[in-house]
Amino acid sequence: MPHAKLTIDVPEHTWIGEISSDHPELLFEVVTSIPGEDSGIGLVRLTATNPLPVITDIQTRDDVDALELLWKHEDEALLQIQSSNPLLLLPVWRAGVPLTTPFDIQGGEATWKLTTSTSRLSSLREHLEDLGIGFSIEYVREIDASQADQLLTDRQQEVLRTAAREGYYRSPRDATLGDVADTLDVANATCSDVLHRAEGHIVHWFVEEHMDGQRRE
Structure with missing residues (x-):
């Protein structure tokens, strides 16, 4: 059973891809995400010197259907965001691969860690390629029977x-x-x-x- 780490190029025509590329100092931490019928809903922790202008910017994006500010403290804010263009996570949902959360997005790149079967990892790669999402595999390590935990x-x-x-x-x-x-x-x-x-x-x-x-x- 492979354990893998991937670096994903977040599509620039998504709200989070464009904002994180334009402002590499921002850190987005995706705490969890779920697919909807025609959208995706994510719980996202934002770290920025001043989160409020960033939150306002996110709200103006065409592919952001709803945004709720759950809490804010100094340079951190927790947001629940519904997007009509959850392109980044479509390959994961389609391949049926559970991501280790939270995962970070910074400077237009997402860092994914996952443990799944070889067949599902191959399926994930195919879906990423089909959607034109660039990625690099940092490592793939086999988990042996001694790692039963x-x-x-x-x-x-x-x-x-x-x-x-x-x-x-x-x-x-x-x-x-x-x-x-x-x-x-x-x-x-x-x-x-x-x-x-x-x-x-x-x-x-x-x-x-x-x-x-x-x-x-």
Whole structure:
């Protein structure tokens, strides 16, 4: 499972691309974003010597449908912005790739970090190219099995490790679900729920990494 860092050229004909290119001292931090039917909504933290003129400038842009100032303190402001031209994030949404947030935009460039499957990373590259968005890949690193914290919570790892150690996954089984629950001192239902979620994450990861990619090839 690759972990990647990309530098993206923010399209200049978007409000954030034009403003950040014209004012490289400004820092935009995209806290989160969601797609709408014909637009995108983002929560953006702005850092500037004087945020108010920048906020006024953003409001005048044709592709900004709505702007709400959630809070302002000295050189920082938190904005909720709805844009009819969320071009920067379209490749991410179309490829189904979850970005690590927050991510920064400064000087007309966005810095993205993401962890996804090889097939979805390839799809992201294709969508970026199709939309004419320039990018460079800083690195792509494989996450090995020892980095299970990227896949499972600490609690899920503990319960799964205990189940394996007790023999729950041997055939025939050396331990029942009740035995595993007793070892962990939790209810059977709790143990079953945690195991089920952990197993689900692992199965989905395996299918996406090792089966979906082979079918596409």
